[in-house]
Amino acid sequence: MELRPEQLAAQAGKQPLQPAYLIAGPEPLHVLEAADAVRARARADGAEREVFEFDGREPDWNALAASFAAPGLFAPRRLLEVRLPGGKPGRTGAEVIGAFCADPPPDTHLLIVADEWSKAHHGKWVDAIARCGVVAIAWAVKPHELPAWIDRRLRERGLRATPEAVQGLAERVEGNLLAAAQEIDKLALLAPEGTLDLATMQSLVADAARYDVFRLLEASLSGQPAQVRRILAGLRAEGEQVAGLMPMVVRELLRGAALAQAQARGANLAAEMKAQGLWEARQAPFRRALQRHSAPLRWTRFVAYASRIDRAAKGRGPGDPWQLLERLLLAVAEAPATRLLAGGGR
Template sequence: MKLNPAQLAKHLQGALSPVYVVSGDEHLLCQEACDAIRAATRQQGFSERQVFNADPSFDWGSLLQAGASLSLFADKRLLELRVPSGKPGDKGTAALLHYLARPAEDTVLLISLPKLDGSTQKTKWAKALIDGADAVFLQIWPVETTQLPQWIRQRLAQAGLAASAAAVELIAARVEGNLLAAAQEIEKLKLLASAGQVDVDTVQAAVADSARFDVFGLIDAALNGEASHALRMLEGLRGEGVETAVILWALAREVRLLASLAQQYSQGVPLEKAFSQARPPVWDKRRPLVSKALQRHSAARWQQLLMDAQRIDAQIKGQAIGDPWISLSRLSLMIAGQRLALPAE
């Protein structure tokens, strides 16, 4: 059974389904949907939780065994199955179909998947999850650029805040579609807003009052060639619990801009013109910093760094081997134009 994410909260107030499937590539929204399901299971007495990560070496028999075994500690259980590749393979297909044919009693199975493409949705296992009588399927769609201001307004309202149209637009311009970053901005605004009102000055103050190790400060250090300082800031961000996805978004956005500018410059386009035509345009005060970074690498090298960022994205999603924190350190150093000895991944 398909369920619209907006209907989830009401659905979870009633009897829970044996199986829930959350599918999508928007990390924040998928995480929040899963959190809501977890909270509902706790409220309804599902006090035991087991998590299974279906990596290439995963034993699918362990899922079936968990479903068939009796709990030693609780009457009701939550089983979580995470399939980062979105492709369970032959053994996984057999295991899922076997489980869905007779879901375990007093058990909720929560399955996390990336966005399923058209061909995958036609497979036997995906059809069973999407159309099965015992499964609730939630497709999480990304927030489009045109929808982002309204999404920000709703999140502000949930936080007890009201914002002017200009303030909302400023937040949207800063986060550029990254919902994790938007959520962090709203958390900061909760501390700064006076009487729950957010205007442009409040948003600008939030930017000025960013944490000591700010993501955008990391970018500036890397662009300026301050390799050691960039590493210190990255470690600070890690210590403050900033998500790797937020840091990668900021670095990848800058690398994508630099790759585009370097390509245009190699084709004879003057830098000032390229700066003006960039979307969003490069501000006057940032042009010296960006120009300095452009001198370090060729257009081809910037493209390679963009590919490195894509690999880190796969690591964060569990689709590639490697520690994303180490890879983020390397990417920061490359942007800064230096290579330092780092432990092997």
């Protein structure tokens, strides 16, 4: 069957574990919450959990296949979790997954989690999971959908807010559901009784003037290298982790790439920015960045470098992630700094 990730998260604790799950998509909060719900149910059932990391190196699908047939060492039930960031198992992986789904052992459950997803990822192995288990794709929440999403999340936490307050929070988090969820959890602890108005909301959520990733990206796009260094130092001092910043960094770079492509083909840039969900106040930094980096290939290079940073931040690649992130954002901020991306020093 196919469910929305929110449906899966709500149902997982009330229903028996299915033989197989595929949870994937570009919206990390929904992927995380749905996968956590499956893991929690497995723990409640006393299942032993085994994790397979297939992150681009030669995946050992034979090891997974062997594990399907092996008995659990410490528990009668098992949850085998496959982390497949790119969302493509290849021919061998698809065959292994398909074979499992055709005759799943009664005491073994398969959970596949992927970050990337599109219609091109669909295949027979996905259909096999849907037949015996659950497929949940976490599509990104569109800008016009964000206020309604925030309102629902507030109500789930027992909160009420005026439309102006909801819109204010939507503008504050700018499409980042992880940030929105964190702010709403904070509001659940701090908010007074009654309906939150805009002034109360603004007083309780994170101060927009504090060093945060949104201002960091704005400084980079606007061409303010000194501000980039200062904000990065502030984020690091506050204990932020590069891995937590990268989804937002990648999102903005992908927006820049789409805008550069639109500009190159002579499309209406204002219309494209609106289609990308950029509020008017956020358009100026992108316009300045496109003046410095008009070639779409340059933005493709930025995105590829961001992938390198993400790997380093997760311990899957070489380099100091903070230093690599600084090089990338400085390259966006000033064209001559793109030489830093060649891997050399300063």
